[in-house]
Amino acid sequence: MTEPTPQDQRRQEEKLNREPRDAAFWAQRVERLEVSDVPEGAANLNVQGRREVGALQGFGQLWQKTYRVRLVGIETTPEEVVRVWKEHFPEFQPPNSRFYPSMAGVAPGEVLFISASVGGMPVYTGVRVIYADDESFTVMTPEGHPESGWNTFSAYQDDDGVTVAQIQSLSRANDPIYELGFRVVGSTEQERIWTHVLKTLSAHFGVNEPVTLEKVCVDPKVQWSHVMNIWQNAGARSMLYTMATPIRWIRGLIGRRNP
Amino acid sequence: MPEAQVKMNVRSAGEKASIIDVQGELTAFAETVLMDAYNQASDGRVRAIILNFEDLEYMNSSGIGLLVTLLIRINREKQRLLTYGLSDHYRSIFQITRLDDAIAICDSEEDAVRAANSA
Numbered sequence: 001m002t003e004p005t006p007q008d009q010r011r012q013e014e015k016l017n018r019e020p021r022d023a024a025f026w027a028q029r030v031e032r033l034e035v036s037d038v039p040e041g042a043a044n045l046n047v048q049g050r051r052e053v054g055a056l057q058g059f060g061q062l063w064q065k066t067y068r069v070r071l072v073g074i075e076t077t078p079e080e081v082v083r084v085w086k087e088h089f090p091e092f093q094p095p096n097s098r099f100y101p102s103m104a105g106v107a108p109g110e111v112l113f114i115s116a117s118v119g120g121m122p123v124y125t126g127v128r129v130i131y132a133d134d135e136s137f138t139v140m141t142p143e144g145h146p147e148s149g150w151n152t153f154s155a156y157q158d159d160d161g162v163t164v165a166q167i168q169s170l171s172r173a174n175d176p177i178y179e180l181g182f183r184v185v186g187s188t189e190q191e192r193i194w195t196h197v198l199k200t201l202s203a204h205f206g207v208n209e210p211v212t213l214e215k216v217c218v219d220p221k222v223q224w225s226h227v228m229n230i231w232q233n234a235g236a237r238s239m240l241y242t243m244a245t246p247i248r249w250i251r252g253l254i255g256r257r258n259p
Numbered sequence: 260m261p262e263a264q265v266k267m268n269v270r271s272a273g274e275k276a277s278i279i280d281v282q283g284e285l286t287a288f289a290e291t292v293l294m295d296a297y298n299q300a301s302d303g304r305v306r307a308i309i310l311n312f313e314d315l316e317y318m319n320s321s322g323i324g325l326l327v328t329l330l331i332r333i334n335r336e337k338q339r340l341l342t343y344g345l346s347d348h349y350r351s352i353f354q355i356t357r358l359d360d361a362i363a364i365c366d367s368e369e370d371a372v373r374a375a376n377s378a
Contacts, residue, residue, distance in 0.1 A: 021317050023348055029355045054357040055327045062331065064324070130355055131320040138320035140356070150356075152320050170324045219331045 025133040027109035033128060033142055035111055042100035042113035045124035045241055046234035050142035052128060058148025058172030059226045060179035062219035065191070067167040069198040069211045076163050076205060078155035079134045085153055085165070085201060086137060092200040097193050108132050112139065118146065118186065118235060122242050125234040127151075144234035146178045146186070147171040148226075165201055167194045170218070175229040177236070179222065263288040264317075267296035276307040276375035278368070282314040285322030293325055297332065306338055307375035311368065313344030323356050330361060339363070343371040 032051055038044045055062055071081065085092070086106040090099045100113040108129055116123045123146065127139035136154035141147050149171025158164050169190075173179035178186070195211045202209060265283035272278045277300035285293075300308055333340045343365040345353065353359045365371035 020315075020346070020348055022319060025319065026348075026352055027355060029351050052355070052357065055324075056330070056361045057357055062327075064328070133319065136319065136321075150320065150324075152324070154321075168321075168324070170327060218328050219335075 022133075025108060025131055027128065027130045030109075033111060033126075035126075037102050039100040039102060039113060041098075041115075043115060043124040043241075044113070046144045046232075046237055047111060047113065047126040047142060050144060050232070052130075052140045053143055053145070053148040053174065053229075054140060055149040055170050055172060057226060057229075058174045059176055059223055059229055060173030060182065061217055061222060062149075062172045063169070064216045064218050065169045065194075066214045067191075067194045067198055067211055068214075069165050069202045069207070069209050070158070071163045071165060071202055071205055071207045072209055074163075074205055074207060078157060078163055081155035081163055081165050081201070081205070082135050082137070082153070084204060085155075086132070088201075088204065092197045092204070094193055094196040106132060106137050118181070118189065121235055122238045123235045124238045124241070141171070141174070143174070143229065144232035144237065145174055146181070146235065148174045148229070165198055167198060169194070172219075172223070174226075175233055176222075176227060177230060177233055263290075263292050265289040265292055267292055269296055269299045272309060272368075272372045273376045274304060276309055276372060277301065277305050278309045278311055278372075280311045280314065282316075284317040285315060285325065286317070286319050287321035287325070289322065290325055293329060297329060301333075301336065301338065308333055308338060308340050309365075309368075309371045309375055310340070310342045311344050312342055312346075312349060315344070315346075315349060318349065318352065320356075323352070323358065326358060326362070330358075339375065341365055341371045341375055343368055 032049050033047055035044055035048050089101060089106055093099050096117040098115045102110050104110050106129055108131060110129045111126050113126045125145045127141055129137055130140045131138040136152055138150050138152040140150045152168045155163055155165045173182045191213060198211045265281065265285060268280040270278050279296045279300050330340050341363040345364055350364060353364060363374060365374060
């Protein structure tokens with residue numbers, strides 16, 4: 001093999017440094033999540049200072065779940081569906097899974113706060129938008145979130161020219177407590193949430209079609225090397241925070257009486 | 260559904276490794292092409308798969324998901340996955356998605372082949 005010439009090397013460097021088409025769609029890299037603006041009603045608990053975790057960092061089995069609804073009978077484009085989805089994202093969620101976007105909304109790098117109730121237990125956490133273009137957006141979870149991985153919300157046209165809205169989740173339970181919870185009841189609850197989202201989205205367009213679900217267990221092995229994720233469990237921390245509410249209230253009262 | 264806008268070429272890199280040259284776009288539509296390339300690249304003796312991203316033009320988050328499923332499959336075969344040719348932008352994406360925790364990023368083909376054959 002001949003040695004590359006200086007010209008070849010320069011061309012290679014130019015190629016590596018040229019900004020690719022997807023550059024604007026990806027969030028910037030951050031070491032830890034930093035939140036400056038907390039939307040009204042949201043709790044900045046289990047978000048600030050957390051690292052993001054992907055499908056390789058969780059504890060439980062790795063599942064890919066794909067939910068789809070065909071928007072039959074209407075003329076709309078994938079871009080329009082995703083535009084509406086981004087604009088109304090919180091409204092399409094069920095009451096026990098509330099999302100609070102920042103002022104910038106669903107855009108690369110933005111954090112969406114979450115206040116959820118799982119089996120009656122409060123879970124305060126969030127997700128960050130790591131990718132967003134005209135036809136999809138993807139959120140990634142932080143340490144402590146029930147899942148370690150990402151969800152992609154997208155729309156495309158199928159072979160029949162019908163616009164399909166899709167949610168695809170690729171994630172593991174973050175720690176053993178969540179894994180047990182998912183196996184017992186959480187998985188069904190999660191599926192109910194995303195089904196609700198797609199039903200509500202499609203109802204926005206005047207469509208009432210069934211939501212289909214494909215589940216694939218990509219990796220059936222749990223990752224014991226990540227068992228210590230349990231220390232970041234947002235559910236446990238949220239519960240402690242909620243239990244301590246009366247104490248905070250009393251301290252606040254004392255503080256106001258003795259300024 | 261749109262066709263995959265990607266081509267993949269498989270070549271040998273010594274006894275223990277194969278290289279897959281990725282040319283074009285890595286999105287959800289590339290799944291079949293990628294898995295076919297992996298099947299071609301992997302035989303009983305290959306211990307490492309090297310992805311060459313020098314001609315990668317575009318990657319979205321679904322493309323990252325593909326790499327995860329490929330990695331799981333490779334690990335199941337007790338093989339390793341390495342990469343080279345990533346621009347600064349795509350290296351950053353590997354860091355954002357924390358793929359760099361499990362996929363080695365090398366600076367050149369030589370480095371990748373050396374690392375693959377030395378394990």
